[in-house]
Amino acid sequence: MNGPNRIVILTGAGISAESGIDTFRSAGGLWEQHRIEDVATPEGFARDPDLVLGFYDMRRAALATVTPNPAHEALARLERAFSGELLLVTQNVDDLHERGGSAQVLHMHGELNSALCTCCETRSPWRATLIDRPPCPVCRAPGLRPDVVWFGEMPYQMGRIYRALETCDLFVSIGTSGAVYPAAGFVQEARSSGARTLELNLEPSEGSRLFHETRLGPASQLVPSWVEEVLQTGI
Ligand code: BJW
Numbered sequence: 001m002n003g004p005n006r007i008v009i010l011t012g013a014g015i016s017a018e019s020g021i022d023t024f025r026s027a028g029g030l031w032e033q034h035r036i037e038d039v040a041t042p043e044g045f046a047r048d049p050d051l052v053l054g055f056y057d058m059r060r061a062a063l064a065t066v067t068p069n070p071a072h073e074a075l076a077r078l079e080r081a082f083s084g085e086l087l088l089v090t091q092n093v094d095d096l097h098e099r100g101g102s103a104q105v106l107h108m109h110g111e112l113n114s115a116l117c118t119c120c121e122t123r124s125p126w127r128a129t130l131i132d133r134p135p136c137p138v139c140r141a142p143g144l145r146p147d148v149v150w151f152g153e154m155p156y157q158m159g160r161i162y163r164a165l166e167t168c169d170l171f172v173s174i175g176t177s178g179a180v181y182p183a184a185g186f187v188q189e190a191r192s193s194g195a196r197t198l199e200l201n202l203e204p205s206e207g208s209r210l211f212h213e214t215r216l217g218p219a220s221q222l223v224p225s226w227v228e229e230v231l232q233t234g235i
Helices: 042-047 049-063 070-081 158-167 183-192 219-233
Strands: 006-011 085-090 110-117 123-125 144-148 170-174 196-201 213-216
Touching (some): 070 219, 170 219
Parallel strands (some): 170 196
Antiparallel strands (some): 110 123
8 A cells, every 4th residue: 555554543523523512712612601611620620510520411411412424434445444543532522423333432531421530530331410419430429520631631541642743654643623732733743743634524624724734524424535546556
């Protein structure tokens, strides 16, 4: 194959928008209905835990009612058929990549279906509500919080992500506004390592000018056609 041997793909809320999950920064998005500093910071959680636990319980319940779209399914096809190395990094806390068929997904901002114990720091698979203060399955303390990364906290597995960015041939960013670091800086990391960079998004993101190529449109159309391109021509 002539094409890239190593691909890093970063996804954001835009890839799940057509499944019916609100993005953060669009009109009618999550941050229009909730103040970021109230629901997505450790300080907000300390101030009003019921508000934050209720917000994530509501989103976890909503997640069970939606299904993956053709963009998630196309990335799963790519994972199965691509002969090189592929790292799929998502900022999303939903599980639509997994339900769409992807076996290896790195959730850098955590997962809705996981709880983090503030007492023993164990991460446990979680489908139920948290607002009723259930005990941690490991230490039994009633100190569970959503296992998600809030502003001011360190995203998961950054070492592994930066190592992959240093050696990738192609970096593809899908459905993210480029407003939140460190993910917004991945394109520059990849470029400085010599990778080609491609953005697939509904509209130009904050970092569009940093990409070699930007394709605009809905993820459910752009992603399947890009995947076919890679599998047929190797790019
Ligand atoms: C479609 C579409 C369709 C729509 N098809 N596309 C000043 C400068 C630089 C950095 C900082 C700074 N001050 C503070 C910071 C750091 C801070 C930060 O970035 N702040 C910014 C506000 C500037 N970052 C942090 O604190 C992070 N931690 C950190 O930096 O630790 C230190 C560190 C140091 C060195 C290395 C590493 C770390 C933590 C950030 C945590 C973010 N958490 C959230 C919440 C997660 C839990 C939850 O879901 O509630 O993560 S915030 C929220 O934003 C969520 C998302 O993952 C993230 C990104 O959003 P995303 O996915 O881009 O969504 P949108 O809505 O913004 O965009 C959607 C896009 O899709 C749009 O472009 C649409 O057009 C498009 N779209 N429909 C295709 N159908």
